[in-house]
Amino acid sequence: MADGIDAAPVVRPPIAALLLGYAGLLPPIVAVAVRLIDPAKGGMMLALALFYSALILSFLGGMWWGAVSARVAGAALTLWLGIAVVPTLVALVAGAVLFASVLSASAIVAAGLLGSLLVDMALVRAGHVPAWWMKLRLPLSVGLAVLTLLTGLLAQP
Template identity: 50%
Template sequence: MTKGGLRSVPPAARMLGLAGLLPQAAAALLVVAGPLDLRFSALALAFAYAALILSFLGGLWWGLAAARGAGGWIYVAAVVPSLFALATTVPWAVGAAWPGPSLIALAVAIWASLIVDRRLVREGVAPGWWMSLRVPLSLGLGALTLVAGIAA
């Protein structure tokens, strides 16, 4: 992370980024402590949100690469999150165990996304404050997704 932590992140990015944890926090809370009749819906929403955000990260990487004229590895890395998120729907589509294992896989993928983020900063593709935002967001979203997955 950069010096100054979250304070080094532009205010709008910081506020909106942190607000982006709220939907998953609500879903995880409903999975763990909500009414039983809302449990499956909360699990489905937790899954959908984690998959959506993982795909969004790939889009961010693609946009950074395009804006900076960066190397080809980033374009490859940028399509992996969407393909992985899609792959986590396969158990649901074929009637296998879902969404617990898929939520756990998504949590791990969200945490692993920090490897790409770190490399983007190191290569000067992402701004210097990037990791100050990405670390708490990825750790937070990953943890909330894991809670929902384990509770499933």
């Protein structure tokens, strides 16, 4: 560089991760669109979107499990694996609450998605995931959390 300061390398997620990650937002987007266009058919779509969001939340824990299993051992591995099962438990709680309140279930899943970012940041700091991780995880988690809350709101009578 002209000023003698080295620029930090640009670290971008792989194209496949970007395409597949953002494609993962399509199910709740389609559900919201169907609900707005045809409310009679939209109810089932919203239920599927909420179920999908809970599956993605659980999937995040699986990603964490795989990432740390390849790099960590001993007591640290036990801690990380314990953290990795939390998203599935949060999704399960949301499923149980769903029978009483769709909006509450949506809020639980959305909170889990947003809370997952704290673990993602810790994984980056510990060097257990690629440097580009948060460039993908942040917009996807926030986007899915917002869409999940929206599905809960739209599902209200």
